[in-house]
Amino acid sequence: MSQGASKNNSILIETRDLWKIYQMGSEQVQALRGVSVTIKRGEYVAIMGPSGSGKSTLMNLIGCLDTPTRGKYILNDTDVSLLSDDQLAVIRNREIGFVFQTFNLLSRATALHNVELPLIYSGDSKEDRIAKATKALERVELGDRLTHQPNQLSGGQRQRVAVARALVNEPSIVLADEPTGNLDSQTGEEIMRLFGKLHEQGHTIILVTHEPNIAANAERIITIFDGKISRDSRVTEEEKLQGRVA
Numbered sequence: 001m002s003q004g005a006s007k008n009n010s011i012l013i014e015t016r017d018l019w020k021i022y023q024m025g026s027e028q029v030q031a032l033r034g035v036s037v038t039i040k041r042g043e044y045v046a047i048m049g050p051s052g053s054g055k056s057t058l059m060n061l062i063g064c065l066d067t068p069t070r071g072k073y074i075l076n077d078t079d080v081s082l083l084s085d086d087q088l089a090v091i092r093n094r095e096i097g098f099v100f101q102t103f104n105l106l107s108r109a110t111a112l113h114n115v116e117l118p119l120i121y122s123g124d125s126k127e128d129r130i131a132k133a134t135k136a137l138e139r140v141e142l143g144d145r146l147t148h149q150p151n152q153l154s155g156g157q158r159q160r161v162a163v164a165r166a167l168v169n170e171p172s173i174v175l176a177d178e179p180t181g182n183l184d185s186q187t188g189e190e191i192m193r194l195f196g197k198l199h200e201q202g203h204t205i206i207l208v209t210h211e212p213n214i215a216a217n218a219e220r221i222i223t224i225f226d227g228k229i230s231r232d233s234r235v236t237e238e239e240k241l242q243g244r245v246a
Contacts, residue, residue, distance in 0.1 A: 011074075012172060012204055013039040013062060018071035020057050031057040033227035034071070039206070041172075044199040046207045046215035046235075049224035056177075058224060059208045063096050063175050064088045076172050093121050097166030097174045101181035103158045105150045105165075111137060112146040115165045122169060136164040140194060156187035163194060167203075174198065177208045192217045216240050 020032040032054045039045055049055035060066040061073055064080055067088070073081045080091055097118075098104075105114045115133040124132065137143055140160040150158050159179060166174050176195065180188030196217060199205050207218055215221050216239045223231040 010041050011038055012041040012043075012076060013037070013206075014072075014074040015061070016072040016074075018058075018061060018073060019069045020054075020061065020066070021069045030227050032061070032068070035224075035227070035229055037222060037229065037232070039204070042199075042202055042204055044195075044205045044207075044217075044219045046209060046218035046221045047224065048209060048212070048215050048221055050210060053224045054227040055208055055210075055224045057227075059175065059177055059206075062173075062206060063098060064092045093118055094169065095172045097169065097171040099159070099162050099166045099174065099176040099179045101178040103150070103162045103182070105158060105161060107150055110147050110149055111142060111153070111161045111164075114150075114161055115168050118165060118169045132168050133164070136168040137161070139167060140164045154187070155183050156190055159183060159187075159191050160194065163191075163198075167198070172204060174203050174205045175208075176205065178210070179207070180209075180211075180214055188214070 015035055015037050018032055018035040019030070022029045022031060035054075035058060047055050047058060057066070061068055064075070064083075067083075068081055071081070072079060075091065076095060078091070080088065083091065106117075112130070112133050115136050116129045119129040119132060134143070134146060137146060140163050142157060142160050142164065145153060145157060150161070153161065163174075174195075179195070180191055183191060192214065195205055195207070205218070207215065209215050216235055218235055220234050221231070222229060
C-alpha cells in the first residue's frame with residue numbers, strides 16, 4: 001500500500017469533525033474539538049502546537065494508536081474510526097511507520113533485528129526479513145552497522161535505525177514524533193536532511209514538533225491550539241531559510 005517513489009494528488013488522510021474527549025474523574029477534557037484536515041499522498045506536513053494543545057492527541061489518532069470520541073478518520077480509503085483494536089493493530093503495521101523521540105529500540109538486539117520487528121508481525125519469512133531490513137538500513141546509510149547494538153551507536157545512528165524500522169514495511173505514512181528531541185542540533189539537522197530525502201523519494205511524512213525551525217523543513221504546517229486548528233499554511237521560502245539558519 002505504499003505510495004512508492006512517485007507522487008500524486010490523491011487524498012491519503014482525511015479527518016472530519018474529529019473530537020477526542022477524556023473523562024478525568026467528574027471532569028471532561030476536550031483534547032480535540034472538531035478537527036477537519038486533509039493530507040494528500042506525498043505531502044510533507046508538520047503538526048505544531050504548545051504542550052496541551054492537542055497535537056499529540058491528533059498524532060495518536062492519525063497513527064491509529066487511539067480512536068476518536070466522535071467524527072471520522074479515513075486513511076487510504078478506509079474508515080478507521082470504528083475499527084476494533086485488532087484491526088487497528090493491522091492498520092498500524094501495514095500503513096504507518098513510527099519514529100519516536102526516544103528511539104524505542106530493543107537494547108540487546110542488533111540494528112538488523114530492531115528493523116526486522118515489524119516484518120515478524122507481518123509474517124514475512126526470515127530470508128525476506130533480512131533482505132528488507134538490510135535494504136532499509138542501507139537507505140539510511142547504516143549498511144555497515146547491521147550487527148551493532150544500540151549502545152554501540154551514536155544518538156543520530158540510533159534514530160536512523162528507528163527511521164529504517166519505520167520504512168521497512170513500505171508504509172503509506174512515516175509519522176515522526178519530535179524525532180530530534182533527544183539529539184544535539186547538528187545531529188538533528190542530519191536527521192531532518194534524511195526526512196527531506198525520503199520526502200523527495202515520494203514518502204508521505206507527518207512530523208509532530210513544537211519547534212518552529214524543525215517544522216520549517218516541511219512543505220506545510222498545521223498549528224493546533226486548544227484542540228482546534230488555528231493555522232494551516234504552506235511553508236514559505238523565507239521560513240525554510242530561517243529554519244535552516246536557526
